[in-house]
Amino acid sequence: MNEIYVEKFGGASVNSAQAIKNVSSILLSEKKKRVVILSAMGKTTNNLETILNYFYKNSEIDYNTIEISKKYHKSIIKDIFLTENIFLENFIDKTYNKIIENLNSSIGKPYDMVYDNIVSFGELIGTTIISKYFDSINLKHKLVYANEIIRTDNSFRRAKIDWQETKENIINNIKPLFIDTDLILTQGFIGGTQKKEKTTLGREGSDFSAAIFAYCLDAKNLIIWKDVSGLLNADPKYFENTEKFEEVPYSEAIELAYYGASIIHPKTIKPLENKSIPLYIKSFLSPKEPGTKIDCCSYTKPLMPSYIFKDNQTLLSIFPKDFSFIVEENIANMFALFARYGIKINLMQNSAISYSVCFDTIPSDLLKKLINDLSSIYSIKYNNNLRLITIRRYHEEAINNLIKDKAIIIEQRSRLTAQFLVKL
Ligand code: ASP
Numbered sequence: 001m002n003e004i005y006v007e008k009f010g011g012a013s014v015n016s017a018q019a020i021k022n023v024s025s026i027l028l029s030e031k032k033k034r035v036v037i038l039s040a041m042g043k044t045t046n047n048l049e050t051i052l053n054y055f056y057k058n059s060e061i062d063y064n065t066i067e068i069s070k071k072y073h074k075s076i077i078k079d080i081f082l083t084e085n086i087f088l089e090n091f092i093d094k095t096y097n098k099i100i101e102n103l104n105s106s107i108g109k110p111y112d113m114v115y116d117n118i119v120s121f122g123e124l125i126g127t128t129i130i131s132k133y134f135d136s137i138n139l140k141h142k143l144v145y146a147n148e149i150i151r152t153d154n155s156f157r158r159a160k161i162d163w164q165e166t167k168e169n170i171i172n173n174i175k176p177l178f179i180d181t182d183l184i185l186t187q188g189f190i191g192g193t194q195k196k197e198k199t200t201l202g203r204e205g206s207d208f209s210a211a212i213f214a215y216c217l218d219a220k221n222l223i224i225w226k227d228v229s230g231l232l233n234a235d236p237k238y239f240e241n242t243e244k245f246e247e248v249p250y251s252e253a254i255e256l257a258y259y260g261a262s263i264i265h266p267k268t269i270k271p272l273e274n275k276s277i278p279l280y281i282k283s284f285l286s287p288k289e290p291g292t293k294i295d296c297c298s299y300t301k302p303l304m305p306s307y308i309f310k311d312n313q314t315l316l317s318i319f320p321k322d323f324s325f326i327v328e329e330n331i332a333n334m335f336a337l338f339a340r341y342g343i344k345i346n347l348m349q350n351s352a353i354s355y356s357v358c359f360d361t362i363p364s365d366l367l368k369k370l371i372n373d374l375s376s377i378y379s380i381k382y383n384n385n386l387r388l389i390t391i392r393r394y395h396e397e398a399i400n401n402l403i404k405d406k407a408i409i410i411e412q413r414s415r416l417t418a419q420f421l422v423k424l
């Protein structure tokens, strides 16, 4: 069998009729056997989250956001087909009715489980529209449902992959489809349990989905299509002058993703590295440009510094009430609690009588509960609205430029990485 390639198009690459046409022209420009992983269109996932959270707060359907999301999809359908498409319009109505029905019958079910059920509709709607569009332009393909292929456990919202079963599903059910077609379409971000419940792999998880397919298919390479030219040394949202990496080793890409370079989901790299599958980050706006290649390269010239900002950080400082030292036992208990609250720790620091931990801000009611749980043994102080600045491969000048005039709360440096938690 010919080589198989995997490509992933994120929400921004399918957010309008024109964007979807651009995707199809990228696919048509080169003939190869591909699995294409698609995210939900534009801001659909955020809208579905809003609809779900409104229901949990008010026990009522958020018809306003439902209407916005429905209209958005219908306008894409109209723009792309230029004529009425009764099938897809009905499909949209039916799907949103199903969302309402599922919300109304979700009472008493765990939030995270309902989350995965509702939010995964975004990817399912998007791929159905795109598949119908591909039919209309005779782009031959097969649409498959990732929740039937990517097998996970039932840790909803952060489902863990059952690699054995997923691999079997991909080898037995996906690979043979290439006998009849060159193109297989599927959804990123979603998986399914043994009991056929839908799960998700965490926000922005479709990169990871693509890596799972690439790994299980021994793909020749994986391309992640973005609206930037490749992996940059800083986020253009914050920096005027950014530079693109030509080639980066897996090990460095993992570090950058971990520190918050939002271009790739941190879990994406490891499966690729294990099989030495190169990852290309390319711009869907200039598909002929080489982008960035991530592979096992050993670099000879030093890599340039990277600047990574992580906003919406909370710093929690914990002091034992009896002024006893922070002993291992205390720390073990605290970590168990953090894990229970799904807290993502980005930095920590301890002294003899205090322990400070910085993490992605969680909803205020959850933070209150956490503080409450800790307060029986510890005194707690906390700070919100902080920014964690990471400079990878730093030099003094880079640091000085970036943090002058900033109120630094915590500073940490290792040989390659300097981190500063600052007030905004
Ligand atoms: N649609 C999902 C999200 O926005 C998954 C993804 O885009 O990777 O988080």
Ligand code: MG
Binding pocket: 010, 011, 039, 040, 042, 045, 204
């Ligand atoms: Mg998305």
